[in-house]
Amino acid sequence: MNDDSRRVEAHPPPPVYRWAVLVLASLAMAGNYYVYDAISPLADLLRERLSFTDAEIGWLNAIYSLPNLIMVVIGGLIIDRIGSRKSTIIFGTLCFAGALVTASTGSFYVMVTGRLLFGLGAESLIVAVTTALAKWFRGKELSFAFGLNLTIARAGSFFALNSPTWARAAYSDWQYPLIIAVGIGSLCVIGAVLYFGMEVLAEKKYRLGDAAEPDKVNLSALWLALMVAGGAAAGWAVSRYAIGGAADIGTTIGGAVGAITGVLIFGKAFPFGVSYWYVVVLCVVFYSAMFPFQTFAVKFFMDAHGISRQGGGGLSSMLTVFAMICTPLFGLLVDRVGKRSLFMLFGSMLIVPVYLVMAYIPMRPGGDIDLVVFTLPRTGLILPMALMGISFSLIPAVMWPSVAYLVHQSKLGTGLGVMTMIQNVGLAGFNLLIGWANTRWQGSPENPAGYAPGMWMFSSLGVLAVLFSYLLRRSETGPNARGLETITTKSTKNEEERSAQKKRPAEQKDERTPQGDEKGGPEPKDESVPEQDDDGARNRDEKDAPEEEEEKG
Numbered sequence: 001m002n003d004d005s006r007r008v009e010a011h012p013p014p015p016v017y018r019w020a021v022l023v024l025a026s027l028a029m030a031g032n033y034y035v036y037d038a039i040s041p042l043a044d045l046l047r048e049r050l051s052f053t054d055a056e057i058g059w060l061n062a063i064y065s066l067p068n069l070i071m072v073v074i075g076g077l078i079i080d081r082i083g084s085r086k087s088t089i090i091f092g093t094l095c096f097a098g099a100l101v102t103a104s105t106g107s108f109y110v111m112v113t114g115r116l117l118f119g120l121g122a123e124s125l126i127v128a129v130t131t132a133l134a135k136w137f138r139g140k141e142l143s144f145a146f147g148l149n150l151t152i153a154r155a156g157s158f159f160a161l162n163s164p165t166w167a168r169a170a171y172s173d174w175q176y177p178l179i180i181a182v183g184i185g186s187l188c189v190i191g192a193v194l195y196f197g198m199e200v201l202a203e204k205k206y207r208l209g210d211a212a213e214p215d216k217v218n219l220s221a222l223w224l225a226l227m228v229a230g231g232a233a234a235g236w237a238v239s240r241y242a243i244g245g246a247a248d249i250g251t252t253i254g255g256a257v258g259a260i261t262g263v264l265i266f267g268k269a270f271p272f273g274v275s276y277w278y279v280v281v282l283c284v285v286f287y288s289a290m291f292p293f294q295t296f297a298v299k300f301f302m303d304a305h306g307i308s309r310q311g312g313g314g315l316s317s318m319l320t321v322f323a324m325i326c327t328p329l330f331g332l333l334v335d336r337v338g339k340r341s342l343f344m345l346f347g348s349m350l351i352v353p354v355y356l357v358m359a360y361i362p363m364r365p366g367g368d369i370d371l372v373v374f375t376l377p378r379t380g381l382i383l384p385m386a387l388m389g390i391s392f393s394l395i396p397a398v399m400w401p402s403v404a405y406l407v408h409q410s411k412l413g414t415g416l417g418v419m420t421m422i423q424n425v426g427l428a429g430f431n432l433l434i435g436w437a438n439t440r441w442q443g444s445p446e447n448p449a450g451y452a453p454g455m456w457m458f459s460s461l462g463v464l465a466v467l468f469s470y471l472l473r474r475s476e477t478g479p480n481a482r483g484l485e486t487i488t489t490k491s492t493k494n495e496e497e498r499s500a501q502k503k504r505p506a507e508q509k510d511e512r513t514p515q516g517d518e519k520g521g522p523e524p525k526d527e528s529v530p531e532q533d534d535d536g537a538r539n540r541d542e543k544d545a546p547e548e549e550e551e552k553g
Contacts, residue, residue: 076417
């Protein structure tokens with residue numbers, strides 16, 4: 001018996017093995033998330049010790065996104081070609097190297113280079129892990145598995161944002177927190193290597209998900225991606241000088257509009273269906289309202305509301321705390337009831353008012369509550385941050401697993417890569433735009449109203465999220481629905497049972513001899529043959545009858 005037949009006869013891996021793979025792959029993402037969010041608590045120290053402006057602080061996160069205007073598409077194609085386990089090691093190593101370079105010196109240009117190197121691997125690492133989980137959990141609590149994955153990954157964000165509390169002594173200097181980020185960023189490599197070993201071992205003992213045939217690289221799609229990336233990067237490079245006063249905000253908006261126009265071309269290069277593209281645009285506007293806000297959140301809370309650095313980190317990390325607890329629960333709920341676009345619509349509506357509430361209602365703290373690993377101020381800001389936390393838990397729990405139902409497994413790496421690429425258009429643009437706005441309107445402790453224009457921009461993104469969630473809902477309740485409202489774990493299980501019942505009679509038929517069974521009785525009727533085929537057989541017999549009579553004559 002050859003290896004292929006043994007693999008077919010092997011059982012699927014036991015649940016405990018699947019969950020162990022999930023934990024190890026998620027550790028790589030946790031290191032990734034920590035390194036990304038390590039900048040936010042440092043914002044005021046970078047300004048005080050290294051004389052960085054808000055615009056330059058915005059660039060430390062924006063430059064992370066710029067390579068992903070093209071890299072995640074290439075990364076997705078690489079994942080589809082060489083597999084997710086090799087890809088996680090490659091991209092995890094890039095993440096670790098970027099964290100190391102960022103912490104090495106206080107030069108703005110060296111730190112930007114390190115963040116660029118980190119960005120080359122970070123988003124593609126997320127795509128690789130997401131593709132791996134889709135292979136291991138498709139039809140088996142997929143949304144719940146994605147939720148747990150995000151819980152573990154966002155633990156990295158939680159500890160980064162609250163590092164001023166649990167690593168208070170490190171914040172005597174700007175460099176020590178980044179050295180801690182290098183140590184935790186090593187999980188990107190450690191988790192990837194352990195996941196690699198687990199999957200290699202599993203392939204020898206168990207039957208895994210179907211391995212899709214690798215696609216040929218779509219050169220025309222890559223050419224379009226290069227055009228989009230080049231146009232966007234050129235626009236934002238000019239806006240870099242606009243920050244210094246050579247031009248105005250129109251340059252930044254022009255670059256963003258050019259990028260969005262180019263992105264629309266991808267609908268033809270990657271024909272994944274209209275529902276997929278609604279999810280992609282929702283992803284862009286939703287995350288652009290979340291992550292760029294977190295870039296400046298601690299500084300905003302300190303300047304506009306008089307919150308301490310520890311309290312600001314605690315408020316910002318509320319998004320992560322809610323996500324760690326609620327995302328798996330929302331995923332479990334969606335696996336059971338479906339209605340994915342409806343849940344995304346509800347989550348989008350939650351974020352529309354919260355930014356304006358924080359911008360215009362003064363909420364001075366009444367002291368801090370020390371909760372050991374993080375500090376939470378006594379302030380009304382807890383309510384709008386809690387609403388954001390619910391949205392930050394609900395939409396990702398539904399959105400990312402939905403792609404696995406809208407794109408075939410053989411193209412899933414590419415589909416996720418394209419989605420992440422376009423997401424980074426928004427992240428890069430809004431990190432720059434909000435940094436520019438805060439500098440332009442001079443947001444500071446003396447002028448807290450200078451933060452209001454940026455908050456209006458975030459609220460407008462919430463309105464767009466509602467719009468595209470509604471369009472997705474209309475698409476998925478129409479004649480061309482792809483199953484986002486109806487696919488559940490129960491429906492998947494029922495479908496598998498029906499498929500097994502259809503295969504069973506066919507297998508029994510193959511085992512019979514032409515003479516019937518061993519007792520010499522008549523061969524039992526094959527119930528797997530539909531009635532219409534029986535009618536067709538009878539029609540063929542009647543048609544052949546005259547020919548038989550002529551032979552007898």
